[in-house]
Amino acid sequence: MTKTASLTASRRNSVDDIVDHLYREITSLRLLPGTRISETDIASQFGVSRQPVRDAFRRLETMDLILVRPKKATEVKKFSMRAIEKSRFVRAAVEAAALRKAAELCDKAGGFELDSRIAMQHKALANEDYSGFGALDYAFHKAICEIGQVPFAFDIIKEEKEKVDRLCILGLSKERRMPQLIQDHEDIAAAIKAHDAEAAVAAGMRHLSRLDETIAAIQINSAAYFTDDA
Amino acid sequence: MTKTASLTASRRNSVDDIVDHLYREITSLRLLPGTRISETDIASQFGVSRQPVRDAFRRLETMDLILVRPKKATEVKKFSMRAIEKSRFVRAAVEAAALRKAAELCDKAGGFELDSRIAMQHKALANEDYSGFGALDYAFHKAICEIGQVPFAFDIIKEEKEKVDRLCILGLSKERRMPQLIQDHEDIAAAIKAHDAEAAVAAGMRHLSRLDETIAAIQINSAAYFTDDA
């Protein structure tokens, strides 16, 4: 989650619990876009009054996860292609910048780090551990940011990635895409190790573009979960 | 503040009014970082109960503008160099991507657009209209995004720019920097019109780096408004 994690740690009250719970429910798609949720329902689920739930709703609202329609109802926000394109653009820009830095600054230890992460991905593929691949994918991109000495870049990538990950649950299973994604990672790692910034960026953008196809397919198959804004 | 108190609470969503008001107060630095604000105080200022103010606080909290310390107090959040660096990185990455696209796609009309905006900036400089320069600066960067056909890129640039603008009020007056900034804009426009992406990015990064000096100076002179996190 975006917030200041270190500070919220000392603030474990019921509001945070409700926010966390609904955040997970929504991002995991257990609560589908368009689902109506009621303050009183959530309140009784947690055994508290409406007040903490209201606070939680305000936070989720500014996080753009729910849509509060006064006097009518509150529902899980639908996907917006406009928001997705914006998110994709940010991620592409940040990832490109991180890749350039990584290609410039990568040393032997960095190269080894990338290789070992890719090896773990191969192992996950061999073990058919599809659910664990997500974390390995995150770790790979995080390693790139660290090699490029732009650790905060991963914060942004993570934020944007999470937004889209929710969407991708609707798509095909990962197992078919995994070999392709690992191959992309190998291309990226090779370019970084060769200090070839442009090749690294090109490989990174190719990697990202896989997502576009997936999203396009989902948009067609699950049109009901999308707003018709753009 | 007192003049609009009862009027703004007319028939609009009072929560939005409170958020807007506090947002302006904070970003304009009329409310300095560290200033304590109380739910009951704001409530009586607006002539409403604590409830709408609480809702507003939740929104401002997720916007990272205030820090709510339960049972203690709520205060205007201080500047964090970590957050500023992150913001700078995002902006640099997005701006670089927009500049590359703009250099690729710029046509005659786009070049004219850039030139005319720069001409307006020269005029503002001649008229010593320092306060109006800010809007012209925004417009220039927005034009770049539009030429590059990435309109949402400006949304992000604007967001990040606003965060830092609050800080820059503490710095030196713009009048000394204006000629330099306009010169930067001319370099950027020339590179875009020449379809030289790398030169455009280089000029854009040089433009952004001016901010670093300003911020460094402010950090020293106004250390009280900064957290000591980074």
Place this chain on the structure above:
DNA sequence: GTATCCCAACTTGGATACAAGACTTGACTT
């Protein structure tokens, strides 16, 4: 049988009362 209209039940928004933690200030003790 169908269409229309009204009312009841649902939703969130706002106000108020009370609870609980933290800081301040004062008096009391040493």
Place this chain on the structure above:
DNA sequence: AAGTCAAGTCTTGTATCCAAGTTGGGATAC
């Protein structure tokens, strides 16, 4: 005179009540 402890007053957190608007269903008229 100085240190310590406790009460008071500040803060935000929570519960509950009422207001206002929308929706859907049931009853009634045709």
